[in-house]
Amino acid sequence: MYAVDIPRVEFAVIGGSSTFSINFPQDLNAPDVQILAENLIFPTPYGDSPSLKLFTIAEKKVITVRMHGWRRGVSRGKASQQLFWVLREAGVKKILAEGGVGAINHLLKPRDILVASDYLDFSMRKDVGLDGDFLLTMRQPVCPVLRNALLQAAEKCSWGKERIFDRGIYAVTDGRHFESPAEIIMLGRLGADIVGQSMCPEVYLAREIGACYGRVDIVTNYAEGVIRDWEHQELTDIFYHEASRMGNILLEAMRQIDARQECGCADLRHPTLLKE
Incomplete structure (x- = not known):
């Protein structure tokens, strides 16, 4: 459904x-979830947005997108610009x-849950931004409030035998291929615990729009080597x-949070000094 008027929403889930x-979220059959609108597409300065969905949970209005907004015929960087503009x-x-990641740290194994605390960016999408003139401080890349909510949600949605890690370094590469064994050795020596493709530029764009960002990832495989x-x-x-467990973690975390930004994330962007 092509739409022009963007609804006012304080919460988002990037699938x-x-x-x-x-x-998501219909298949989870959560009694407090109500779908308000689907297949919402908005015009943006970077092209039409990916298809978005609007729902409510615990009286919060949430907008969500499937697979980071990535789709055929649109570069991943452009898709991120379209999404974050909306x-x-x-x-x-x-x-x-959320996402699925490869394990670099030898202590991790498939099906482990990790809530990332920092990142290493080896993607080629560092220049993806919006039109905001900000100096972005990345000393607190992941919101501590959202991290805590995701950890509590992961524990609540586990059966007691799943392993949940409350910190870790996410190495970002472009994909879509897996990395080589030599690349994984390099990333591990630099301190990376997991490897994936989506934390950047999302973490930068969230900071640029003044939003808090948190993510939860499941280890789907051992990285090469x-x-x-x-x-x-x-x-x-x-x-x-x-998939259902990961979806329920997102919904449970969403129930716990509110729109207050006492964490300081919104204060970590500053007016640029490089003005003509």
Whole structure:
């Protein structure tokens, strides 16, 4: 549904590969979730936005997108610009994201949950921004309030045997191929625990629009050269059978948070000094 008027929304969920196999949030059958609108597409200065969905949970209005807004025929950087332009215009203050990642740290194994605390950016999308003239401070890249909410939600949505890690360094690469064993060795030596493709530029764009950002990731495979070769069947099992757990973590975290930004994230962008 092509739309012009962007609704006022303070909360957003950026879906990734860990919920891609379900229709989020409908398939979770949460009694406090109500779908308000689907297939919303908005014109932006960067092209038409990805298809968005609007729902309510615990009296909060939430806007969500599937698979980071990535789609055929649109570069990933452009898709991020389109998405975050809409989030900015909507007035979004809190963003939850998710994904599937490869384990670099040898202590991690498939199906582990990790709430990232920092990142290393090896993507080629660093110049993706909006039209805001800001100096962005990244000393607190992930909102501590959102991290805590995601951790509590992950614990509540576990059966007691799943492993949940409350910190870790997310190395961002472009994909879509997996990294080489030599690249994984390099990333590990630099301190990375997991590797994926979506934390950047999302973490920069969230800071640019003044929103808090937090994410939860599930380990879907060992990175190349770690422990053992990853298996496509195991990847498939996690893709289809862990999606509901990841979706429920997002919903439970959304129930816990509010729109206040006492964490200081919104104060970490400053007017640029480089003005003509």
